Amino acid sequence: MRARPALPGGLLTAVLTLLSAAVVSGCSQQSGGQAGQPTQGTTSTRPSGYGAVFLAVDExxxxxxxxxxxxxxxxxxxxARVIARYDGKPSDGPACPATTDFVLHISETRPASDEDGDGAVPRxxxxxxxxxxxxxxxxxxxxxPRTIVGDCVYGAGxxxxxxxxxxxxxxKPPEYRVTSAVPKRSDCPRSTALYVQLGGPTPVGCARPV
Structure with a gap:
């Protein structure tokens, strides 16, 4: 995610944020992606006999x-439990809920049997x-997969x-904490040292030094 410190004299600069998504199993690894959208994850495979829809909500x-x-x-x-499920590419679909731990990417497959009988599990x-x-x-x-209010970031060069x-x-130790989310940069408090693009209806994160 790209970030720039707040400038004096009210000259606020945009922060282009590349958010991260990772499959988490006791650690947090980062990888670039579009702000507010699920990014890379791990492919899921379908065994036979579980549920009417592969990895439906609450499965x-x-x-x-x-x-x-x-x-x-x-x-x-x-x-882990499914808290939201969407067809298609993550870049074309809705963002996952804010407190999603990780995203599973489901590859399109054509098994002998599937949830609707057409011989395919959609991507x-x-x-x-x-x-x-x-x-x-x-x-x-x-x-x-998303940066939200309360998250911390560090400078990555x-x-x-x-x-x-x-x-x-x-x-890495935290350097800034996102303390609020607002519609535009001018709505951030004067103490803001960093602006982070979050996406959604309040796309600007106002961050302060930790």
């Missing part, structure tokens, strides 16, 4: 090393929430900032 998945599979939420293998993405802590998508958690855990336990 659960296991954790895997190269792929995730749908499992009953009562299974000891269940690790889409599932917004996932871990069944147990940690929740990197929570404010200050240091991860998730070349005019970029990246999200990190506010408790200082991440790979």
């Amino acid at each position: 659960c998945s296991s954790f895997g090393t190269t792929s995730f599979t749908e499992v009953p939420c009562t299974s000891e293998r269940a690790a 889409g993405y599932a917004c996932m929430r871990n069944l147990e802590p940690p929740h990197p998508g929570d404010p200050g958690g240091g991860g998730g 070349r005019g970029e900032v990246r999200e990190t855990s506010c408790d200082g336990k991440g790979r």
